[in-house]
Amino acid sequence: MDELTILGNGDSMGVPRVYCDCEVCTEARTTGVNRRLRSSVKIATDQGILWIDCGPDWVEQMEGAGHREMRQALLTHAHFDHMAGLPEWADACRWTKQKGILYAPREVLSAVRERYPWLENQLIYQAADDGLSFGGWQVTVQKVYHGKNGFAHAFRFVKPNYSFVYCPDSISLGDEEKKFFENLDLLILGTSYYHEKFDFHTRSVYDMVEALELLKQIRPVRTLFTHMSHDVDVRRAYPLPAHVALTHRGMRVQLTR
Numbered sequence: 371m372d373e374l375t376i377l378g379n380g381d382s383m384g385v386p387r388v389y390c391d392c393e394v395c396t397e398a399r400t401t402g403v404n405r406r407l408r409s410s411v412k413i414a415t416d417q418g419i420l421w422i423d424c425g426p427d428w429v430e431q432m433e434g435a436g437h438r439e440m441r442q443a444l445l446t447h448a449h450f451d452h453m454a455g456l457p458e459w460a461d462a463c464r465w466t467k468q469k470g471i472l473y474a475p476r477e478v479l480s481a482v483r484e485r486y487p488w489l490e491n492q493l494i495y496q497a498a499d500d501g502l503s504f505g506g507w508q509v510t511v512q513k514v515y516h517g518k519n520g521f522a523h524a525f526r527f528v529k530p531n532y533s534f535v536y537c538p539d540s541i542s543l544g545d546e547e548k549k550f551f552e553n554l555d556l557l558i559l560g561t562s563y564y565h566e567k568f569d570f571h572t573r574s575v576y577d578m579v580e581a582l583e584l585l586k587q588i589r590p591v592r593t594l595f596t597h598m599s600h601d602v603d604v605r606r607a608y609p610l611p612a613h614v615a616l617t618h619r620g621m622r623v624q625l626t627r
């Protein structure tokens with residue numbers, strides 16, 4: 371049965387933040403329930419595994435999940451926390467002499483090419499603007515507003531009896547973008563804070579308070595929050611409805627009703 375696994379659910383800096391002595395970062399360093407690697411998931415089907423995003427914690431995520439090779443990955447956008455593992459993946463492909471396939475929208479592939487010009491010796495780039503199919507899923511792509519950081523992408527996976535969207539980095543979605551999020555069985559949405567009090571123009575990802583308002587409009591059956599910063603303490607009981615929960619590393623989600 372198809373299954374999604376959370377490999378990381380942290381924001382761009384992960385938790386703990388090296389410079390920070392807050393209560394959550396301190397807990398993350400000691401007992402560690404708040405320790406969070408950078409956001410990434412894998413989707414296992416009977417035709418193989420598709421990874422989404424390949425950040426700086428890639429090696430730890432692969433080893434932690436007991437994987438020794440990654441054949442194909444899909445990239446949401448070309449920010450450090452989502453793509454910094456690509457050179458290591460490409461190096462692994464060089465040693466195993468098996469090229470990997472990297473799917474992403476064209477503009478993301480161009481940005482990756484600019485940042486790491488040598489990767490195409492080992493990785494085959496496939497433009498995903500018009501979608502792709504994988505393991506029986508039809509995957510479509512939506513560009514989403516990412517606040518002061520520009521734009522990222524969300525991916526919608528559809529099978530006849532199940533639909534879900536993975537969207538780690540977005541904020542303040544417009545009406546056109548929201549259509550992509552309608553009629554979902556599952557939404558995995560990035561929320562960096564519970565309630566982020568900084569000026570809107572400095573922000574780039576939903577907080578939970580805003581996300582709950584969004585959910586009232588798009589009404590997914592189930593929602594999981596990811597991409598969480600050191601503001602979020604999983605030991606706290608946040609006032610979330612029964613169909614909303616926080617992700618944790620290693621969390622497995624059955625992709626079926």
Ligand SMILES: [Zn+2]
Pocket residue numbers: 381382449451452538539597
């Ligand atoms: Zn991010």
Ligand SMILES: [Zn+2]
Pocket residue numbers: 447449516519522539
């Ligand atoms: Zn980002």
